[in-house]
Amino acid sequence: MERKAVSRIPRKKDIAPKQIPYSTIVRLTQYLRVVEKLNDLGISGISSAELCEETRINSFLVRKDLSYFGEFGTRGVGYDIPSLRLELEKILGLTEAHRTVIVGAGNLGTALVHYDGFKEKGFKIVAVFDSDPSKIDKKIGDFVIESVFMLEEYLNTNKDVTIGIIAVPASGAQFIANLLIASGIKGILCFAPIQLMVPDDVVYSAVDLTTYLEIISYYITNPDARRTGDMHY
Amino acid sequence: MERKAVSRIPRKKDIAPKQIPYSTIVRLTQYLRVVEKLNDLGISGISSAELCEETRINSFLVRKDLSYFGEFGTRGVGYDIPSLRLELEKILGLTEAHRTVIVGAGNLGTALVHYDGFKEKGFKIVAVFDSDPSKIDKKIGDFVIESVFMLEEYLNTNKDVTIGIIAVPASGAQFIANLLIASGIKGILCFAPIQLMVPDDVVYSAVDLTTYLEIISYYITNPDARRTGDMHY
DNA sequence: CTATGTGAAGAACTTCACAGCT
DNA sequence: AGCTGTGAAGTTCTTCACATAG
Numbered sequence: 001m002e003r004k005a006v007s008r009i010p011r012k013k014d015i016a017p018k019q020i021p022y023s024t025i026v027r028l029t030q031y032l033r034v035v036e037k038l039n040d041l042g043i044s045g046i047s048s049a050e051l052c053e054e055t056r057i058n059s060f061l062v063r064k065d066l067s068y069f070g071e072f073g074t075r076g077v078g079y080d081i082p083s084l085r086l087e088l089e090k091i092l093g094l095t096e097a098h099r100t101v102i103v104g105a106g107n108l109g110t111a112l113v114h115y116d117g118f119k120e121k122g123f124k125i126v127a128v129f130d131s132d133p134s135k136i137d138k139k140i141g142d143f144v145i146e147s148v149f150m151l152e153e154y155l156n157t158n159k160d161v162t163i164g165i166i167a168v169p170a171s172g173a174q175f176i177a178n179l180l181i182a183s184g185i186k187g188i189l190c191f192a193p194i195q196l197m198v199p200d201d202v203v204y205s206a207v208d209l210t211t212y213l214e215i216i217s218y219y220i221t222n223p224d225a226r227r228t229g230d231m232h233y
Numbered sequence: 234m235e236r237k238a239v240s241r242i243p244r245k246k247d248i249a250p251k252q253i254p255y256s257t258i259v260r261l262t263q264y265l266r267v268v269e270k271l272n273d274l275g276i277s278g279i280s281s282a283e284l285c286e287e288t289r290i291n292s293f294l295v296r297k298d299l300s301y302f303g304e305f306g307t308r309g310v311g312y313d314i315p316s317l318r319l320e321l322e323k324i325l326g327l328t329e330a331h332r333t334v335i336v337g338a339g340n341l342g343t344a345l346v347h348y349d350g351f352k353e354k355g356f357k358i359v360a361v362f363d364s365d366p367s368k369i370d371k372k373i374g375d376f377v378i379e380s381v382f383m384l385e386e387y388l389n390t391n392k393d394v395t396i397g398i399i400a401v402p403a404s405g406a407q408f409i410a411n412l413l414i415a416s417g418i419k420g421i422l423c424f425a426p427i428q429l430m431v432p433d434d435v436v437y438s439a440v441d442l443t444t445y446l447e448i449i450s451y452y453i454t455n456p457d458a459r460r461t462g463d464m465h466y
Numbered sequence: 467c468t469a470t471g472t473g474a475a476g477a478a479c480t481t482c483a484c485a486g487c488t
Numbered sequence: 489a490g491c492t493g494t495g496a497a498g499t500t501c502t503t504c505a506c507a508t509a510g
Contacts, residue, residue: 019459021479029447033428047491055428059491060481067493075487075492092447093454100446107347111340117426117443122450162453163446187449193350195266195288203452205445210350212438213333213396214262214325216420217356219436220395221326226252254501280469292469293503300471308470308509 024065025092030055031062032088039081047078089122097124098187099160103176104167105130105138105145108191112167113140126161127154131172148176155183166190257298258325263288264295265321272314280311322355330357331420332393336409337400338363338371338378341424345400346373359394360387364405381409388416396420403427 034054038046048059055062066072066079072087073079089095100123102109112118113128128143129151130136136147146154155161164180166173166188173192180188187203190196198204219225267287271279281292288295299305299312305320306312322328333356335342345351346361361376362384363369369380379387388394397413399406399421406425413421420436423429431437452458 019478022459023479025448025451025458026444028451029441029444030428032447033426049491058481060483061479063492064480064494071493073492076490077488078491091451093450094447098446098450098453107340107344111344112442114340115442118446121443121447123443123446163449186453189445189449193266195263201456203449205449207440207442207445208262208266209345209348209440210354210356211259211262212422212440213331213351213356214265214327214354215258216396216422216436216438217326217331218258218261218324220331220419223434225258226255252500256501282469291503294501296470297472297502304471306470309468310510311469 020068024068027055027057027061027065028088028092030057031065032085032092035081035085035088039085044081045078046081046084048073050078094122097122098162099124099126099158100163100165101125101127101129101151101155101161102165102167103129103148103151103180104169104191105132105135105140106167109165109167110140112165113143123163126158129154131168148179151176151179152183155180155185159184161185163187163189166192168192170194253301257301260288260290260294260298261321261325263290264298265318265325268314268318268321272318277314278311279314279317281306283311327355330355331395332357332359332391333396333398334358334360334362334384334388334394335398335400336362336381336384336413337402337424338365338368338373339400342398342400343373345398346376356396359391362387364401381412384409384412385416388413388418392417394418396422399423399425401425 031051034051035046048062051057051062052059063073066084069091070087072084100118102112102125105113105128109128109130113125118125125143127146128140129146129148131148133147135145138145162185164176164185164187166176166180168176170192173190173194174196177188177190177196177198181199181202185202188196188198188205190204190206191209193208193210196204196206264284267284268279281295284290284295285292296306299317302324303320305317333351335345335358338346338361342361342363346358351358358376360379361373362379362381364381366380368378371378395418397409397418397420399409399413401409403425406423406427407429410421410423410429410431414432414435418435421429421431421438423437423439424442426441426443429437429439
């Protein structure tokens with residue numbers, strides 16, 4: 001069975017000195033989104049109460065989340081938007097672009113290649129792969145589609161690629177994941193509706209579209225069930 | 234500012250008698266995924282410990298999650314897969330298909346139309362809309378793309394549509410959402426990287442691809458940070 | 467003897483209240 | 489005077505231990 005508390009000694013608290021909740025990280029991305037928007041509008045400062053209005057995240061929680069990482073505000077004043085933005089980018093590791101490959105050049109892969117948000121937010125797509133011979137050497141935007149059989153070699157000669165996006169059907173997803181993992185990729189974002197086996201040192205996130213619809217279905221069917229703000233991710 | 238505890242009397246506990254965690258609902262979809270898979274393989278039963286192996290969700294939690302909704306297992310034996318599957322489908326409101334419209338026939342919309350998972354899992358796409366005149370009357374799979382200006386009328390004459398998927402650029406997303414809301418849609422899944430204003434009685438979930446990558450970036454940059462199993466959604 | 471279901475204990479997370487700067 | 493930062497209180501969620509049922 002799962003990890004069994006054998007000696008009853010090492011409680012979680014003992015192992016982990018000062019952990020940051022996962023939900024805090026998710027919220028940081030929301031603060032960043034607001035701060036980017038206001039920065040573009042030329043607004044220079046914001047208070048936790050205003051951030052609350054923009055995000056619907058309680059202002060206490062806004063301050064607590066930020067305080068895990070430092071003291072970014074000025075008491076009596078609030079947060080300076082350019083510097084808060086920079087701090088958030090530093091925390092999230094966005095100060096330099098993550099070089100990213102996309103595997104799978106179907107409709108989803110194509111949509112991802114064309115998605116402007118990635119470039120803007122510091123995820124630089126560097127190559128696109130597919131297994132379908134009829135697609136290879138065709139172009140998507142500025143990219144020439146390469147064979148998945150070249151993926152391993154590509155990653156071995158381009159060690160600075162940190163993230164792989166898997167946009168292939170479920171049947172091929174684990175194979176691709178294994179290639180990525182073997183080449184030392186650090187993060188994987190998978191759109192195939194399958195639970196991948198990924199070692200603990202690779203950061204792995206799955207986006208299963210069916211799951212989102214099923215969750216929506218639950219809350220439609222059970223309108224009285226509480227929905228926390230957490231729903232949006 | 235946000236809701237302020239005025240009279241200090243009604244604590245949350247008093248208002249909410251027996252709440253089911255959002256994370257429980259997310260996990261139910263994972264149990265369903267496993268049970269579907271094993272059912273297809275012809276396996277008839279599963280214990281909470283085996284479900285734990287498949288999902289990496291603690292077996293205590295598996296049992297607790299299921300017990301919110303009833304007693305589906307047999308002590309000393311485990312869970313019968315066909316009946317557990319049915320129960321999960323009932324809980325999640327999947328026993329009859331949700332009629333679903335997709336708005337936005339770009340690459341993402343096209344990918345969604347072609348995505349087999351939806352049909353299989355009981356989300357029946359019934360129509361596809363776009364604002365680009367050059368796309369209207371073109372076909373995606375079996376669907377003829379209709380003008381967004383027909384969306385309102387379509388929904389008013391097809392009141393059984395419960396879910397709308399928004400796959401348009403951020404600039405048009407709120408407009409589309411307003412049409413869907415005005416027509417009495419029950420659930421919205423939005424792929425545009427924007428926070429929509431949606432009334433409380435409409436179930437709303439947002440999938441922001443950038444957010445997922447930013448979260449991955451954080452955990453790549455901070456390898457010692459704890460990652461809970463919760464990451465996969 | 468095995469595996470579920472659940473009250474109770476424990477951990478994690480959020481909210482609060484106010485001290486502390488500006 | 490105003491807003492942040494944070495220890496403490498409060499709440500929610502998870503883990504545990506064991507009674508219970510087959």
